[in-house]
Amino acid sequence: MSPPVTRSRLSSRPAAKAASAKRGSHSKSLAAPKTRDADRSRAAILDAATDAFAELGLAGARVDEIARRAGVNKALLYHYFGNKEALFVAVLEATYARIRGAESALDLERFEPAEAMTKLVDFTWGYFQEHPEFIHLVNSENLHRARHLAQSERLHEMHHPLVERIREILGRGVASGVFRMGVDPVQLYITIASLGYFYLSNAHTLGVVFSRNLLSAQSRGARRRHIQEVVAGYLRPEIDHA
Amino acid sequence: MSPPVTRSRLSSRPAAKAASAKRGSHSKSLAAPKTRDADRSRAAILDAATDAFAELGLAGARVDEIARRAGVNKALLYHYFGNKEALFVAVLEATYARIRGAESALDLERFEPAEAMTKLVDFTWGYFQEHPEFIHLVNSENLHRARHLAQSERLHEMHHPLVERIREILGRGVASGVFRMGVDPVQLYITIASLGYFYLSNAHTLGVVFSRNLLSAQSRGARRRHIQEVVAGYLRPEIDHA
């Protein structure tokens, strides 16, 4: 397993440009050649911006560099997105949409409560590992007190199903006696996220502080097991002293 | 209880001016406007820089503004610290020194294992709440992959005692049968930190995402209890199936 963080390429999203073979003198579809180019440019910009903002934050990223990486002119970037902050908002929305989409695909309802929970924990940890850009972008946005996220209206609806899904699993687990009672699903989700997110997000400082390489394959494996144990340990019902 | 994060004043560190009682009794004017006291100026700059970097990050903070807030000339800032990045390093060092100093003062050795652990969890949660600048600065530094922290040599030694203290508590707890065996102290500390740090650090985005005010006094109280439960739940020994 290779380390998930690489300098030159932070994200593992589907590359926007790879698909277009330098577009020959004629576009493939005669129906909508203009639109396809426009979409492609937009996507390329968004992609480059995601990388740049993740790497350097909102203040640190350079519009010049984003345009260069996207292979388009700066003016076009402004044409499509208005300004740097609006571009950042677009990047955030797309980023959240991706994680929630992947989560939905888990179909947790099909599994027993304990297994469903294990799967959720693994997915979350795995996603954070494979998507360092998610962590970096969310950190950046927190530095700005979620000022940009607050502008998005699609977000609430995006997250409602997640909470409901967890609530449902917890309910089934309590009913079958494998989970303790009274667990708040939001609280639990935050905890699940915490245990992986903080570790990865702060791996660099923690690594220096504790003189350990926290990103080696071995360290990450140990962390995965630890997280599963913490969640499972917490969810165990209290011992019955009858 | 008021929310701990305010825009104009992020930190609650001891004010720099107070610290300077070193000038002997023969200090001429009691209300000297132009300072001419190197220590005081240095401290004022460090203080202002801590606020600014915490609020806006390394890239976002402005040297001009830091000097203004410190009440000194920009040139003096450069005279003392060399450049913006070196100032950031100085801020980080001082910030870590403060939290580790406060931690040492807990004297956890005096308490029973369970109580010591509760105290450590409470301290950590409490410190993060009262010191949003710590969280923001560490986040910023992680954005830079701990590049600046790596330059500091005093850090390792600063953190060694922390790990040893936790290891000792765990050992006593296992011996007296109240803790499970085989817990890695570093892993556990990261978990304790995670549960509070992530919640506070990401309170803004999480608040938008889950449409909840996570920083209300009530929410924070609930989180405190949840964290204690998670840690305690995890540390509980396995049920004896005899």
Add this chain to the structure above:
Amino acid sequence: MSPPVTRSRLSSRPAAKAASAKRGSHSKSLAAPKTRDADRSRAAILDAATDAFAELGLAGARVDEIARRAGVNKALLYHYFGNKEALFVAVLEATYARIRGAESALDLERFEPAEAMTKLVDFTWGYFQEHPEFIHLVNSENLHRARHLAQSERLHEMHHPLVERIREILGRGVASGVFRMGVDPVQLYITIASLGYFYLSNAHTLGVVFSRNLLSAQSRGARRRHIQEVVAGYLRPEIDHA
């Protein structure tokens, strides 16, 4: 004849604006105020920089002033040249290219050895007089130990023909008995340059030291004759004592 050194305008290079006839015949407005012509802007910057560096040296010249004189924004200057030093390198290269270009145009091969030498000496003296910016720039660069010139790769090839031309003249002169034998062409060129360059370069201090105006038309005429005599006197073959 007016003194060749004037404060406001050191160079007599072909003005940048004149050079831009490249924009096709369909150039809309004849007196476009905002240029939008990259070549013209580049040339204007180079031109202004040549003046400024010649007048004040690398350290003394001001980027602000160069941009102002070129009629462009500072940012554009940085866009084209990167930084002040790189601009200085570009100025040096262009400056050497001009003198070597003018020299080539002499076609010394067409003349008898003695006449060719007289022409070369006159050209050199004349060029130094008419191009005080050459002297000033080269002096500046020597102050920097040719650090910038060493970065240029085009220089060697630029100077090879010069040496070969002198060697050829010397050869012919020895063959026809008008020049002494064993003269090193590089050594001779340095001497020819010395006699004029030093006089003009140091005219100000020498003028003060010897209480003479060395830049009057009369003084300059006298120096020209002196230089011709020195070179001719040196090249005379040894007296044959047969």
Add this chain to the structure above:
Amino acid sequence: MSPPVTRSRLSSRPAAKAASAKRGSHSKSLAAPKTRDADRSRAAILDAATDAFAELGLAGARVDEIARRAGVNKALLYHYFGNKEALFVAVLEATYARIRGAESALDLERFEPAEAMTKLVDFTWGYFQEHPEFIHLVNSENLHRARHLAQSERLHEMHHPLVERIREILGRGVASGVFRMGVDPVQLYITIASLGYFYLSNAHTLGVVFSRNLLSAQSRGARRRHIQEVVAGYLRPEIDHA
């Protein structure tokens, strides 16, 4: 023979500080301890300034660095010399005084004309080699059009004897038939200076331009011989066509 130009130490003037053996707890002479310290500080500043201005020019040298090298406080430098330009003037005066002093010590009157001339040429070449700071400072001053030198009143009188000495040698040489007639002593002195000064002053650019190391011991020896030949060749009387 060691190379005359070294980066760390440009001048070979008597070091100001070497003489003072760290000045023990008691100054040597009880009579004027204060004065001696003052002189020492002044000399140290002048010395450091000479190095700095020679290395970097007036604009390039830093007052901070001069004070540091002199081992004194910046304020003291200002106390003694007023400002940077005045310090530069003081450096120039001292520099010219040194070369004229050394020249006077030659006692050229004692020698036959041809030998006296050879000695003068050798001295000039030798002095320039051993005192690169002289060349650099004079170049800097020429960049400023002798603005500072013009402020010094002691200069004219300093140089009058030099011209008279050369005139006297020339006169004797013409009388004894070894020199040509009608040579202007000022013109000749400038030529003698040119041939060495330009070579050394421009050694860096010429070295790059001609791809030769002009500062090797061998190159410098060749130049010395060439200069003697040029001067001697020029001074030879015209061939008698009787």
Add this chain to the structure above:
DNA sequence: CATGAATGAGATTTCATTCAT
């Protein structure tokens, strides 16, 4: 749709000089 040219405002940093003791 797309671009290269150009810019204004403001960022960090430098440096000669003065102040207070």
Add this chain to the structure above:
DNA sequence: GATGAATGAAATCTCATTCAT
């Protein structure tokens, strides 16, 4: 005579953004 602290002004350089085509 000497110093460390402090500064104002100005330098180089950056960067988000707009213009003209």
